[in-house]
Amino acid sequence: MASNVIYHKIDELPGVIPVFPLRAALLLPRGEMPLNVFEPRYLAMIEDALRGGRIIGLIQPDPEEAEDAERPLLVQVGCAGRLTAFAETGDGRYLVTLTGVARFRLAEELKVKTPYRQVRAAFEEFAIDLAPGEGQEDVDREALLKTLKDYLAANNLEADWDGIRRAPNEALVNALAMMSPFGPREKQALLEASDLKARAEILVAVTEMELARARGDASSSLQ
Structure with missing residues (x-):
């Protein structure tokens, strides 16, 4: 808006x-x-x-x-x-x-x-x-999209991939950060990231930790 x-x-x-x-x-x-x-x-x-x-x-x-x-x-x-x-x-x-x-x-x-x-x-x-778009060329978009795909697959969720592919890096990173289901400390870390690249890296890292934790819980429940 x-x-x-x-x-x-x-x-x-x-x-x-x-x-x-x-x-x-x-x-x-x-x-x-x-x-x-x-x-x-x-x-x-x-x-x-x-x-x-x-x-x-x-x-x-x-x-x-x-x-x-x-x-x-x-x-x-x-x-x-x-x-x-x-x-x-x-x-x-x-x-x-x-x-x-x-x-x-x-x-x-x-x-x-x-x-x-x-x-x-x-x-x-x-x-x-x-400054709109400041630093968005430094974002590892490929890593971000891979992690997003993994998260969606793990949670049986779908996404508008046409819209995602068209979104500039700033809008993509910030929208994913704001919509993420993480807790207060993770959200604060995303807010305080020094730049867009750092925010994307935190988002990827936290999501990968969440996926690893979920896989570990699943493995434990099967034993």
């Missing part, structure tokens, strides 16, 4: 942003994440964002925190996204789409009166995120 606003420089992004803590969720630059928003504090966040710059930070709670913690500690790196689609459901929920803009480092969580949390976001070290 295209955004009407293109950010060319890091200083065009707001220094303070609201954050949506979401475990095992991964948003990447130019990736799209649909969200079903129903908690009152996050409904308020969406309304305020729509009145402002439409930027929201998606960030994970610290994996060590209890899943039912009311105000969990947050990891240090998240991704800011722009609200690019919005719909009301008629039953009090909002269906929105966040389109990734750039990763940020959590510089400081602010004391605020809003029901949702806000942080001071440092984008400087992730300026590369504003």
Whole structure:
């Protein structure tokens, strides 16, 4: 989903942003994440964002925190996204789409009166995120597609191979990373990868470990 606003420089992004803590969720630059928003504090966040710059930070709670913690500690790196689609459901929920803009480092969580949390976001070290396709020629596409085929075969899944073959490396790597079924730590490693090549390598490595673990479990169950 295209955004009407293109950010060319890091200083065009707001220094303070609201954050949506979401475990095992991964948003990447130019990736799209649909969200079903129903908690009152996050409904308020969406309304305020729509009145402002439409930027929201998606960030994970610290994996060590209890899943039912009311105000969990947050990891240090998240991704800011722009609200690019919005719909009301008629039953009090909002269906929105966040389109990734750039990763940020959590510089400081602010004391605020809003029901949702806000942080001071440092984008400087992730300026590369504003350059579409940066580094995608370095991705080992063949290794990525082989691992994807192995994963799909192992799980009896199908894919739109015509669409996959047409997708540029950046879109392919980031879409596969965002859709991957891995846990919070793996998703965070994919987010914090230094560049697209590193993200693709992490994705391949984690997928191969998962496939090896599944084969080992299958072997054990047959003995």
